[in-house]
Amino acid sequence: MTDTPETKPFEPTIIGFTCNWCSYRAADMAGISRMKYAPNVRLLRLMCSGRLDPMFVFKAFAGGADAVLVSGCHPGDCHYINQNYKTLRRFPLMQRVLAQMGIEPARLKLLWASASEGQIFANEVNRFIEEVRALGPLNWNQTGSEVPAEPAHEEVPA
Amino acid sequence: MTKNAKPKFAMYWAASCGGCEIAVLNIHEKILDVDANFEVVFWPVAMDAKYADVEKMEDGEITLCLWNGGIRNDENEHIAHLLRKKSKILVSFGSCACEGCIPGLANFSPIQEVVDTAFTTVTTDNPDNLRPVPSYQMPEGTITIPTLYPVLKTLDQVVDVDYYMPGCPPESHQIAAVIDLVIAALAGKAQLPPKGATIGAGNSTVCDECQRKRNVKQIKEFGRIQLTHADPELCLLEQGIPCNGPATRSGCNARCPSAGAQCIGCYGPAEGVQDYGSRLIAAFASVIDSDKPEEIDRILDGLVDPAGQFYRFNLAGSLLRASKYARTNSR
Secondary structure (H helix, E strand, C coil): CCCCCCCCCCCCCCCEEECCCCHHHHHHHHHHHCCCCCCCCEEEEEEHHCCCCCCHHHHHHHHHCCCCEEEEECCCCCCCCHHHHHHHHHHHHHHHHHHHHCHHHHHHEEEEEECCCCCHHHHHHHHHHHHHHCCCCCHHHHHHCCCCCCCCCCCCCC | CCCCCCCCCEEECCCCCCCCHHHCCCHHHHHHHHHHCEEEEEECCCCCHHHHHHHCCCCCCCHHHHEEEEEEHHHHHHHHHHHHHHHHEEECCCCHHHHHHHHHHHCCHHHHHHHHHHHHHCCCCCCCCCCCCCCEEEEEEEECCCCCCEEEHHHHHHCCCCEEEECCCCCCHHHHHHHHHHHHHHCCCCCCCCCCCCCCCCCEEEHHCCCECCCCCCCCCCHHHHCCCCCCEEEEHCCCCCCCCCECCCCCCCCCHHHCCCCCCCCCCCCCCHHHHHHHHHHHHHECCCCCCCHHHHHCCCCCHEEEEECCCCCCCCCCCCHHHHHHHCC
């Protein structure tokens, strides 16, 4: 039986930011070890999770991502001493702002993974994909600003 | 119409408060230079002119058009296209046109809520609970009013813009400088900046112009300025007062921080800042003095309305432009 739009499960598009020194290598480790995880996450490598300008996250959502994964070294293990603590502080503030914009905080996930934690990385990514699947598509750029005006009010006769 | 050799000037207001007009008049005697060098052909707030007069003009007949206000309804958009066609230089003038400003805050809410707030809250006397309708049948015929858009757009989301002049409103000395520059350029004595440039503002941040003393920022608690006894000499952000200086374009001589108030960001994103609010998230959160998630959360509770704080002037011009609630007209 072929998939129709109704039966085809929703495949979320997730943008994942990884740190060169830990979580990217964790993803690499998962690959080398032949661990399977769903292909919904597009990984981008940064030198450090602290390099993550919150703008990257907003741009990903504005560009059509259903969710964003931010990952880095465990607190205390940063290659650049303490930059991942900045991520730790920015992350909840990003979630708060996104919530006010109507984007569920659960669409933004923070994951610490060391270079050896390929299994943890793969499991967490799989779990995240299922969580996002349950939330449904975000459809950010298909709603709103480009939609031409409908009367924005109910007609109440004078 | 008498033939007038002077270049033509127009100014229009869309979704705005009229403060930009006042800022233009605040250039004092320089307004006489405007009159000496330009023929004012269209300026609804200052003179009587009809849209039909503009429609009759040749394309590009208006030399300088200052547009203030966001695009809130179909009339705004129609006039934006009209003035774009008739103007040589179209300036996105003031924060509303550039990035949405205060009218753009409506992009947080479903338009239904915006209309309800305007027509039912305690300050409105509307006992029959009436709402405007875009067209209404009268015995004499159909009468229409502009149709509201679900989200407010900035001018450059609708038409091509030549220059951006930020500020809420732009500082009068900056307006005077820009008018001087245009007059000099028309006389062949100066060159206009490249298209798309931000004019009448600096290239740096408000912090760069701020005279307050700065040390190391380590925030243990965010506070509201009206509830705090702020040190008049010291950086406000350092004292935990959310000051938008780090992301805001310079050009105002740091007026608010010099007067004892925090910068609220009316000059918009500084050079190179793509998303104003994101830059502030980075600036504010990075200097929180804690490594413990629970404590960080408690400190962040001090920012009562973070999105409102970070996108007060910039929501319609930000990457996300409008909340999901506004986009879907539902909560």
